[in-house]
Amino acid sequence: MTSDPAPHRALNLALLRDRNDAAVLRAVRAAEDGTSRVELAARTGLTAQAISKITARLLADGLLTEAGRAHVAGRSGKPRTLLRLAPRSRHALGAEIGRHGLYLLQVDLTGTVVAQDRAPIAPDAEPGPVLDRLAAMVRELTARTGTDGRVLGLGLACPGPLDTRDGVLHQVTGMPRWHGLHLREAVQDRTGLPVLVEKNTTAGVLGRPGPDHRAFVSLGDGAGAGLVLGGRVQRGARTNAGEFGHQCLDPAGPPCACGARGCLEALCLTALRDGRPDRAAAALAVGVANLVRLLDVEEVTLGGTALLDDPERYEAAIRTELATRLPDPAWQHVTLTRADPLAVPRGAAALALARLFG
């Protein structure tokens, strides 16, 4: 039996077209004052003919606009027509499902937040009504901004463990009713939008640009980490990398919701429940020092409600631990930053924008 190669060829051509369009869109987005077709060819390595075709298509789609003419720096000759991104031509949505609340925001093509909304989640809520509420919020927000039909997709962040490939949740701490839920499918059915599901900590590390080796460490109702190494987000073999909260710090320690004992998350949550934030900070700091020793990240962004309620305490504990545990802290300098409270839904929206920008 022979197979027809034509569909594969068509698919490959479509993928190549999308990749080239994405490269041009990225180059235009990076040039805040506009850029010419000649500069785009130089920046992307595409031919002048290809740039001409791609920019014509992107102009027709409304994604680019022509923005006057200007002489290109360092080049003589006639002025070139400048192209700019049309930031409000499309939008993306980013949502976070937390254990206590739903957050939704809308960004334009530059990632600027143009609208946002939030709603509480009752403890032990069934997933169905929570997702119905999220879908209603999506409808209300896009109606309010008049962008219905121009939304690229919805990035959805929630606590892990979860498999981002099939969008299924696995034993999320404190959310037993959500175990085994096909989250992506359930939200796609309710909103009619393409949905990308991501672990909240991975969305957090994507919430803002940063160095090529960085981590987002979160402590709230659970503890976790999102990782970017070598400029690429790291999800692991089953998309379950970054289960930072379940590293064992004390094999004889308190039981953890995951079934093991002495996990960093169990130590931190037990200490916080006992009114001992100093112990929670000390345990988290050991975990951060372990992470820096293992992965040599140069920036750690701190997020999560418990941590951001008392950031100086955690930063001081982490600095002390790094100074003690790293062989040469001056050489292996680590910058600590605090996360924007919207880092997670922002990062989720960035995933939806990546459908266009690659």
Ligand SMILES: [Zn+2]
């Ligand atoms: Zn655990």
